[in-house]
Amino acid sequence: MRTSVTLAVLAWLSASEALVLHERQDGAPRVVSMDIERTKLSNPLQRDRLRRRGSVQATLDNEETLYFLNATIGTPAQGIRLHVDTGSSDLWVNTPSSKLCLLRSAPCQFAGTYAANSSSTYEYVGSYFNISYVDGSGASGDYVSDTVSIGGQKLDRLQFGVGYSSTSAQGILGIGYEINEVQVGRAGKPAYRNLPSQMVADGLIQSASYSLWLNDLGANRGSILFGGVDSGKYEGELQTLPIQSQSGIYAEFLITLTGLKLGTQAIANSTALAVLLDSGSSLTYLPDTMVQDIYSAVGAQFDADEGAAYVPCSLADDSRNLTFSFSEPAIAVEMNELVLDLITAGGKRPTFQNGATACLFGIAPAGTGTNVLGDTFLRSAYVVYDLENNEISLAQTRFNSSSSSVKEITAAEIPGATAVTNSVTATSGLVGARAVGISAVGSGMVVVVAFAAGLVLLMV
Numbered sequence: 300m301r302t303s304v305t306l307a308v309l310a311w312l313s314a315s316e317a318l319v320l321h322e323r324q325d326g327a328p329r330v331v332s333m334d335i336e337r338t339k340l341s342n343p344l345q346r347d348r349l350r351r352r353g354s355v356q357a358t359l360d361n362e363e364t365l366y367f368l369n370a371t372i373g374t375p376a377q378g379i380r381l382h383v384d385t386g387s388s389d390l391w392v393n394t395p396s397s398k399l400c401l402l403r404s405a406p407c408q409f410a411g412t413y414a415a416n417s418s419s420t421y422e423y424v425g426s427y428f429n430i431s432y433v434d435g436s437g438a439s440g441d442y443v444s445d446t447v448s449i450g451g452q453k454l455d456r457l458q459f460g461v462g463y464s465s466t467s468a469q470g471i472l473g474i475g476y477e478i479n480e481v482q483v484g485r486a487g488k489p490a491y492r493n494l495p496s497q498m499v500a501d502g503l504i505q506s507a508s509y510s511l512w513l514n515d516l517g518a519n520r521g522s523i524l525f526g527g528v529d530s531g532k533y534e535g536e537l538q539t540l541p542i543q544s545q546s547g548i549y550a551e552f553l554i555t556l557t558g559l560k561l562g563t564q565a566i567a568n569s570t571a572l573a574v575l576l577d578s579g580s581s582l583t584y585l586p587d588t589m590v591q592d593i594y595s596a597v598g599a600q601f602d603a604d605e606g607a608a609y610v611p612c613s614l615a616d617d618s619r620n621l622t623f624s625f626s627e628p629a630i631a632v633e634m635n636e637l638v639l640d641l642i643t644a645g646g647k648r649p650t651f652q653n654g655a656t657a658c659l660f661g662i663a664p665a666g667t668g669t670n671v672l673g674d675t676f677l678r679s680a681y682v683v684y685d686l687e688n689n690e691i692s693l694a695q696t697r698f699n700s701s702s703s704s705v706k707e708i709t710a711a712e713i714p715g716a717t718a719v720t721n722s723v724t725a726t727s728g729l730v731g732a733r734a735v736g737i738s739a740v741g742s743g744m745v746v747v748v749a750f751a752a753g754l755v756l757l758m759v
Contacts, residue, residue, distance in 0.1 A: 329504050330527030330705055331355005333450035334520050335366045335383055335513070355503055355525035357450040366513060366578060366674070367410070368472065368523065370449040372459075373418030379470055380410040383523060385511070385552055385684060386577035386671075387473030388480045388493055389430060390447075391438055391460030399465050410469035415461060420446045427486040428460035438462030442482065442491075449494075450525070452503050458491045471579075474509065476686060478550050495686060498525055507686040508708045511578060513678045515698040516636050524705065528714050531702035533681035533694035537716035538628040542689045543573050543725045549689045552576040555725040556670075558624035559589060566592050572670060573728035576682060576691065580673030581639075582607075584665040586728075591664075593621070597634075599660045600651075606666070611651065612658040614638050621662075623676065626722040628693045632679040637661035639675075670728045683713050692716045 357368040367380045392413040400407035415421045424442035431437035440463035447457040477490035495507040504526025512532045514521040543553040553573045559566040599608035615638040620631040639659040661675030683692035706714035
């Protein structure tokens, strides 16, 4: 999920130097582990339109393609569920008195809200929090700081945004580069310590790095491990690639895609395409020509008004993998990870004219927007995001693994990772100094209206 903060600040901001940290010699590794839960969406495409934009481990809740972790803020503690987003950099939450949260449908009840004046440890920072997306959705209000507890660890002081005006019912935990914070791009102020860097400053972890394991589409839980790597959650070995800079500045998690194939059919060879690893995007967005070839190969039927494709749900049984290559590492995505269930507002599943049940296909055209490897790719990859050294380490995920072997990440290395030699540098797909924004496509209204009426999808 990418914000609309511009990259114009890159002209005068320089990249931060990595912290000099050393391996611990005194006891257990500093890691913070959290479960994440998947929250099911009836229409993940609509949600993307509205949102595209030592170690600590947390549990991630998992509902079809939104990934949440549980946290508390303030004194006494106020419970919050935060959407984990590697494509943005600000933590922000709704306030219960916002117009959105006061609606009779109580849309903010699921994720919770934060009332600043109910916390004895709340401190006001400034009234310049204003995060927005290309389609106009977002939140605005104050920057504040308060006590935050996450993954069983407490941060006595963490800055975040409070959405007094918001069009999003859930709070966001942005864990990207500090340079991409709203405070930097919009208010022209120095970066503040967001969650990964504050964990380092508080001594909870050694390095501003984390590992993401989303697990498969059918699983309810995955995990995020701040400051550590769990070798029990991936196959083979981790391979490390450089993050691609933009105008010499590291601002987003862009790596280079060098090849793509479906089964044995080559979709793209010898490419050098920058792609964004973004847990805030439900789908994967690729160049239109690649997507067209994939659609032809799987028989997907594209709806130009929606900017998405639909397939018979039976395609989930197809044995072909969609394999993404990144110089040396390759990540295979099974077809059943790309076929997403759709439920109408009336609780029904849409169908094609021939009566076959229709599902949403997890690959969509990027158009003129950023190429994004969203959740339909990330579930099949174990990903280590290393903000200290501007590197990404990848391995094939191990679905539903119950084994665990956690090691601490230091500033010097990712345990068990091997650097890819002669890795390809991206020559296309970099945004340069243009506006950073969520590559939203359309409004989602047509598909919502059709589903709400329980209409048959007429695709020929």
